[in-house]
């Protein structure tokens with residue numbers, strides 16, 4: 345049965361993904377089950393999507409209720425869950441206004457449009473340059489791909505959108521040299537995710553903020569992976585003592601329902617006027633109901649964010665111990681909250697496969713960084729199970 349499904353998957357779907365030979369059928373909390381009944385503990389959570397765990401009852405009930413009430417209505421009208429979701433996001437962030445779309449890449453596209461429109465409203469159409477970091481990932485559509493700092497993802501798709509400059513991440517001198525009065529925005533991930541869980545030095549984002557202010561440049565933080573409690577605060581910018589002008593969100597926001605968002609200050613958001621930007625499905629009732637249930641649950645009693653901090657600390661301590669035990673295989677353990685990476689001395693793809701064989705889902709990014717972004721409900725017992733499996737792999741397997 346599973347074999348046939350995998351054959352049909354290859355036959356009928358474009359081969360854009362390097363998929364593992366597993367067909368996923370069901371998820372609850374920390375666990376997912378494949379169509380042949382095998383159980384997996386999920387340390388990846390859809391790559392930082394299922395923050396509350398799989399099929400959290402509050403999200404499922406919110407979706408069921410909303411599906412019975414109203415599935416879709418156009419943005420020509422006001423939409424109740426969209427208003428409620430915007431309100432809770434604004435009341436818990438630096439921002440004054442929200443715009444909803446359907447994915448991360450769309451949120452980045454929209455943020456880029458907003459920054460260019462703001463610059464053309466307040467300065468001139470010459471002020472269109474955007475600076476981003478090498479190693480960054482901002483999405484797969486044209487402007488977000490142009491912003492992305494990984495050449496291999498762009499091959500064959502040129503020409504890209506003009507006006508993007510790339511500088512090394514965490515290098516303030518490089519930004520100082522690159523930024524000019526014609527820079528309309530700097531876009532950075534507060535912690536690079538796809539680039540290999542790279543954390544900037546404590547002062548970096550503060551200095552970026554200062555350079556942006558000096559050059560009247562907007563600071564856009566791409567919080568698509570770091571947002572929604574992932575790093576131990578609702579948004580990662582809170583760790584760095586700064587406020588951005590715009591953030592982009594997606595992934596964890598809908599607990600699996602497809603939703604993206606742009607949050608911005610009033611003064612910036614004002615450059616989007618009726619007709620300047622929009623989306624048929626953006627802010628649809630179903631996705632917003634899931635988003636609202638997610639944020640309400642996350643903020644309800646502080647338990648989940650607190651657990652993220654406690655488990656993140658426990659997890660990284662265990663990874664550091666692993667590094668000390670296997671210095672030939674492991675370079676470094678790093679991360680914040682439950683966005684963690686283990687840099688290996690070699691490619692990590694085989695370790696991912698060996699973990700899956702043992703019933704654990706992780707992934708590998710930047711070639712040699714094992715990535716762990718589990719649901720924020722994770723317990724010490726589950727972390728221990730993974731550490732035992734990794735120990736066994738580093739000790740007994742060749743990869």
Ligand SMILES: Cc1ncc(COP(=O)(O)O)c(C=O)c1O
Pocket residue numbers: 447448449450452481482483484533537538566567568569594595
């Ligand atoms: C930081 C960041 N930005 C943008 C994206 C693109 O999001 P999506 O895949 O929803 O388009 C991702 C996805 O991994 C991401 O991690």
